[in-house]
Amino acid sequence: MAQDPPAQDLMRYEAMAQDALRGVVKTALKRAAAPEGLPGAHHFYITFKTDAPGVSGPPDLLGKYPDEMTIVLQHQYWDLAPGETFFSVTLQFGGQPKRLSVPYAAVTRFYDPSVQFLLQFEPPAAAEGRAAVAEVADEPTAEAPAADGEAKVVSLDQFRKK
Numbered sequence: 001m002a003q004d005p006p007a008q009d010l011m012r013y014e015a016m017a018q019d020a021l022r023g024v025v026k027t028a029l030k031r032a033a034a035p036e037g038l039p040g041a042h043h044f045y046i047t048f049k050t051d052a053p054g055v056s057g058p059p060d061l062l063g064k065y066p067d068e069m070t071i072v073l074q075h076q077y078w079d080l081a082p083g084e085t086f087f088s089v090t091l092q093f094g095g096q097p098k099r100l101s102v103p104y105a106a107v108t109r110f111y112d113p114s115v116q117f118l119l120q121f122e123p124p125a126a127a128e129g130r131a132a133v134a135e136v137a138d139e140p141t142a143e144a145p146a147a148d149g150e151a152k153v154v155s156l157d158q159f160r161k162k
Helices: 013-033 061-062
Strands: 044-049 067-074 077-082 086-091 094-101 107-112 117-121
Touching: 013 044, 013 107, 013 117, 044 086, 067 086
Parallel strands: none
Antiparallel strands: 044 067, 044 107, 077 086, 086 094, 107 117
């Protein structure tokens, strides 16, 4: 008996899921940009591809990180401006304020260590030519250590075909 080939996902559900999860990053940044700032102990580690389309910043800074960079939004950040497709922020590098603009599509990891919340995304270059998938780390990375217990992650595995 011949089996039917698997149905092609013309809806691109995995790409939609990744876009929705990037919306979580955008909403978190909008809350951080509010006059009250970050509530409680919340702070963010945001990793992004520095060579992704739309990333802008001082050439000397981006030159030091030709592939990927992690920034921390905790105590010393200014002028956080989350837009619809990108965010901009001023951070101190070597004692000098420098402005970065990062499209949400360039973000590869978003981590809030205060509550062990981690979202991990496929790099933009890897997403070209196929549906992008939101990935979840099995364990925290060196940049995102677990303090006292399991990391709280969002997993899409239960919705994927095996």
